[in-house]
Amino acid sequence: MSMDNNSKDRPTDPAVIRDLYRAGLLTGPARDTALRLLRPARAWWTWANRIMLFLGAALVLSGIVFFFAYNWARMGRFTKFGLIEAGILVCLIGAHRLKYHSLAGKVLLLSASVLTGSLLAVYGQIYQTGADAYELFVGWAALILGWVLIARFAGLWLFWLVIVNTAAILYWGQVAESNYNVCYEALCLALALVNAAFLSAREIGILKNREWLAGVWLRDVLLLAVLTYLMIPGIGLIVDEADNTTAGLLALVAFLAAVSGGYYAYRSVFGDLRALAYITLAICILVLTAIGRGLFEISEDAPVYLLFGLIILGTMSLATLGLRRIGRTLAEERSGQR
Amino acid sequence: MSLSIDDLLSTLTSDGLLDDKSQAAVITHLQDKKNMPGDPVYIRILAAGGAWAAAICFISFLVISDLLSDSDVSQFGWGFGFLLGSILLRRGLNSIFWTQLALAFTSAGHMILIWWCGITYESIGAVALTRAAITLVMYGIYPDPIYRFLASTTTLALTTFWMFEAKYHHNLLHVLIGLEAVVMGLVLAGRKGVALFSPLAYACATALLGSILLYTGVEDFQGPLWPMRIIITIGLIGLYIWAAGGQSRLSDEWMLAAIGATILLGIFSNPGILAAVGLLVLGHALGDRICLVFGAVFLPVFIVIYYYSLNVDLAYKSWVLGGSGLVLLALRWFLSRRPWAEEDAP
Numbered sequence: 001m002s003m004d005n006n007s008k009d010r011p012t013d014p015a016v017i018r019d020l021y022r023a024g025l026l027t028g029p030a031r032d033t034a035l036r037l038l039r040p041a042r043a044w045w046t047w048a049n050r051i052m053l054f055l056g057a058a059l060v061l062s063g064i065v066f067f068f069a070y071n072w073a074r075m076g077r078f079t080k081f082g083l084i085e086a087g088i089l090v091c092l093i094g095a096h097r098l099k100y101h102s103l104a105g106k107v108l109l110l111s112a113s114v115l116t117g118s119l120l121a122v123y124g125q126i127y128q129t130g131a132d133a134y135e136l137f138v139g140w141a142a143l144i145l146g147w148v149l150i151a152r153f154a155g156l157w158l159f160w161l162v163i164v165n166t167a168a169i170l171y172w173g174q175v176a177e178s179n180y181n182v183c184y185e186a187l188c189l190a191l192a193l194v195n196a197a198f199l200s201a202r203e204i205g206i207l208k209n210r211e212w213l214a215g216v217w218l219r220d221v222l223l224l225a226v227l228t229y230l231m232i233p234g235i236g237l238i239v240d241e242a243d244n245t246t247a248g249l250l251a252l253v254a255f256l257a258a259v260s261g262g263y264y265a266y267r268s269v270f271g272d273l274r275a276l277a278y279i280t281l282a283i284c285i286l287v288l289t290a291i292g293r294g295l296f297e298i299s300e301d302a303p304v305y306l307l308f309g310l311i312i313l314g315t316m317s318l319a320t321l322g323l324r325r326i327g328r329t330l331a332e333e334r335s336g337q338r
Numbered sequence: 339m340s341l342s343i344d345d346l347l348s349t350l351t352s353d354g355l356l357d358d359k360s361q362a363a364v365i366t367h368l369q370d371k372k373n374m375p376g377d378p379v380y381i382r383i384l385a386a387g388g389a390w391a392a393a394i395c396f397i398s399f400l401v402i403s404d405l406l407s408d409s410d411v412s413q414f415g416w417g418f419g420f421l422l423g424s425i426l427l428r429r430g431l432n433s434i435f436w437t438q439l440a441l442a443f444t445s446a447g448h449m450i451l452i453w454w455c456g457i458t459y460e461s462i463g464a465v466a467l468t469r470a471a472i473t474l475v476m477y478g479i480y481p482d483p484i485y486r487f488l489a490s491t492t493t494l495a496l497t498t499f500w501m502f503e504a505k506y507h508h509n510l511l512h513v514l515i516g517l518e519a520v521v522m523g524l525v526l527a528g529r530k531g532v533a534l535f536s537p538l539a540y541a542c543a544t545a546l547l548g549s550i551l552l553y554t555g556v557e558d559f560q561g562p563l564w565p566m567r568i569i570i571t572i573g574l575i576g577l578y579i580w581a582a583g584g585q586s587r588l589s590d591e592w593m594l595a596a597i598g599a600t601i602l603l604g605i606f607s608n609p610g611i612l613a614a615v616g617l618l619v620l621g622h623a624l625g626d627r628i629c630l631v632f633g634a635v636f637l638p639v640f641i642v643i644y645y646y647s648l649n650v651d652l653a654y655k656s657w658v659l660g661g662s663g664l665v666l667l668a669l670r671w672f673l674s675r676r677p678w679a680e681e682d683a684p
Contacts, residue, residue: 012343014625019371022533025364030355034346036583039623041592044581045679047622049670055641056666062645063660070652277380284388302403309395313442316388317435323381324434335372 014038050103057107061114068118077126084119088112101212106153113144113159132174137167152212154202158221161198165191165225185233185247189254192229195222196258203265216274223262223275227282230255238289259283271330273323280319288315343368379628385434386484389441396446406450413454420447421476428480437482444485448472448492462503466496483537490541494518498549512565515549518542519573519616526620526629527580540628543617547636550610555643563609570612571604577616581623592678599669608647610640 014035021031064087068080075083091112095105117140123129124136141163148160168191176182199222205213234255235241237248259279266275291311295304347364350356356364400406406416424443427436448469455468473489480486494514501510525539550566578596579585587593603612614637621629648655673679 012341012346014623016343016368016625018624018626020364020367023367025360025367026350027355030350032583033350033353033355035581035623037346037349038341039581041590041678044622045592045673049674049679051618052666052670056663056670058638059641059663059666060660061663063656063658063663066652066656066659070656273378274380277378277384281384302399305395305399305402309392309399309442312388312392312395313435313438316385317438319388320377320381320385320438321434323384324377327378327381331372 012038053103053107057111061111064115065118068122080122080126081119084115084122088115088119091115100150101152106151106156109147109151109153110156110159113147113156116140116143117163132170134167134170134174137163137170141167152210154213154215154218157198158218161195161222164194168194183243183247185236185242185244185251188229188233189247189251192226192251192254192258195225195229198222199226203270206270216272219272219275220278223278226258227255227278230258231282231286234286235289238286238293255282255286267326267330271333273327273330276326277323280323284315284319288312291315382484385438386441386488389438390445392438392442393445393449396442397449410454410458413450417447417451417454420444420450421472423447425476425479428482440480441482441485444476444480444482448489462496462500466493466500469493469496477538478534486537487541490538491544494541494545495548498545498552502552511549511553511561512569515546515566516569516573518546518549519569519613522546523573523577523620526624526626543629543632546613547610547617547632550608550613551636551639551643554608554610554640554647566609567604567612570609570616571600574600574604574612574616574619577619577623581619590678591676592673595673608640608644610636611644614640 017026017031017034017038020026021028026034068075068083091108095108095112098105098108100106100109117136120136120140120143124131141160144160144163148156168187172182172184172187176187177184199219202213202218202222230251233242233248233251236243237245237252242248259282262279263276266272266279288311292308295308295311298304347356347361351358351361397406400416406412420443424440424447427440427443431437431440451472452465452469455465459465469489470493473493476489477486498511498514501514519542521535522539522542525535525542553561553566554563575597578593578600579588582590582593600612600615603615614633616633617629618633618637620626621631621633645655645659648658650658
């Protein structure tokens with residue numbers, strides 16, 4: 001029995017070893033040897049080293065936050081500012097000395113970014129400027145943008161994006177809705193656009209071999225955010241909870257564009273079945289909401305529930321069947337490319 | 339470390355751990371896997387979500403049409419009818435729609451029977467026992483990993499709640515946690531019947547973390563922690579030894595450092611932290627993403643619970659937090675300068 005050479009050159013991982021052991025094809029000693037070859041002491045240390053760095057930094061930052069919370073009333077304004085600014089400075093000097101692109105440098109830049117938010121919060125509380133909360137987040141995002149750009153750190157990227165999303169939601173709640181009557185559909189569309197822009201930038205970065213963007217989790221988070229922001233107004237329109245029908249329709253069009261573009265990108269360019277599963281789930285939710293709305297509009301009698309249950313099963317079966325087929329095609333394409 | 343399958347097989351063969359016949363069997367197996375890849379877990383979850391929603395619709399249909407009444411006969415009959423139907427469908431037909439319909443039937447059957455049991459006996463113990471009995475019967479004959487995972491998880495969760503309700507938890511919960519840890523370790527790292535019992539192992543991981551969360555996070559449920567601490571610390575040290583390749587590694591400096599840190603954490607911290615670390619280690623050793631996700635999600639949760647529940651004022655807490663962070667960073671700095679941290683192989 002032969003196996004194509006390309007498959008034999010494929011990097012292996014402990015999951016494959018476990019599968020072979022479970023199938024009875026490797027003995028216990030062979031399994032243990034294989035696992036040690038794949039996970040030598042140095043690999044374990046690299047893994048533990050990262051966890052210790054992130055945990056240690058998170059604990060120190062939490063300690064600083066608790067320290068301020070406790071000593072708040074007793075500390076003078078200059079002490080408060082001085083301590084936080086000193087913390088930021090230490091982080092920046094540390095990041096500079098350890099190189100921004102090293103793991104420790106990245107964690108220090110992330111710490112400096114968190115402390116910048118604390119500094120703005122302290123400023124707002126001491127001087128009681130009367131500014132809306134969204135302004136803090138806008139200022140925060142603006143102040144740390146430089147570090148986000150130089151760090152080449154996906155975690156900091158996401159942190160910045162969370163701040164931007166929060167700023168937009170707060171701006172809508174505190175200003176846009178009350179002063180300018182901006183509907184929630186417009187907010188959702190704007191946020192979907194921002195997150196889609198980041199997702200596109202991430203995917204272009206992958207095509208250009210930017211390894212620091214390679215974590216699949218970033219794709220997962222951004223794609224789910226885009227789909228969720230577009231689904232909210234879509235569902236609102238279907239169940240008659242829309243503030244603005246035109247904006248709702250626009251969101252539906254944007255949803256269609258996003259799922260079409262996403263399908264093309266993750267089917268033909270990146271070959272990512274999980275991303276396709278998210279897209280399929282989003283389509284199923286919207287389609288089933290529309291069908292359910294239509295059915296229960298006609299009647300709420302018992303047989304409609306039975307019918308809707310069967311429609312749900314039919315829809316999800318089709319989705320599963322489609323994904324399964326795509327998964328097999330992707331696997332064939334991958335082995336053909338190697 | 340990146341190693342191709344070819345390199346690995348060559349190494350095992352040259353070490354005398356794999357003969358030519360076994361190597362051919364390995365290649366055939368990998369080729370078959372490549373040609374017929376199984377469903378990833380997220381596709382199974384997608385299908386299960388649809389079946390669960392459909393089950394709610396089926397029960398609504400029965401209730402609205404008065405086919406499912408308050409009588410014992412009706413509830414018992416429909417519950418068992420659904421379960422029987424699901425087994426026949428699942429074992430008789432293999433297309434996606436029928437598989438999903440079977441899963442919807444089994445979900446509906448469980449919901450009705452558990453509801454009936456809860457109303458009739460008004461006791462979590464009775465509900466847990468019923469759930470356990472159904473799971474015991476169905477686990478082997480209903481060949482669906484998602485069902486097996488959900489059934490085992492709910493059985494363990496109900497058993498845990500029953501222990502809390504019956505005030506037996508100070509004794510039995512520690513035993514249950516020990517059993518869950520042993521089953522999880524044996525199944526995930528073992529060989530015999532693993533495919534059948536993998537869902538049970540993941541259910542044990544979920545229940546283990548959930549029980550510790552409840553026990554240490556909710557004031558009403560709290561009790562002595564030492565049995566749990568001992569069980570999890572010993573389990574974690576055993577896991578290190580297994581992952582490192584056996585007892586011969588016990589004298590290595592890095593192993594001693596890991597064991598020392600584990601014992602200290604076992605004495606002073608929340609046992610959930612060690613349980614989450616255990617899942618991370620197991621997940622990393624076996625390349626098991628489910629264990630890694632469980633560990634990564636629950637580790638920060640247990641750390642927050644530990645510091646939140648420290649019975650000290652905020653000032654002291656801030657020093658403990660910052661201090662433990664600095665100790666961790668200093669330890670990292672020290673260990674990264676040890677010779678073995680630079681070596682390529684143990």
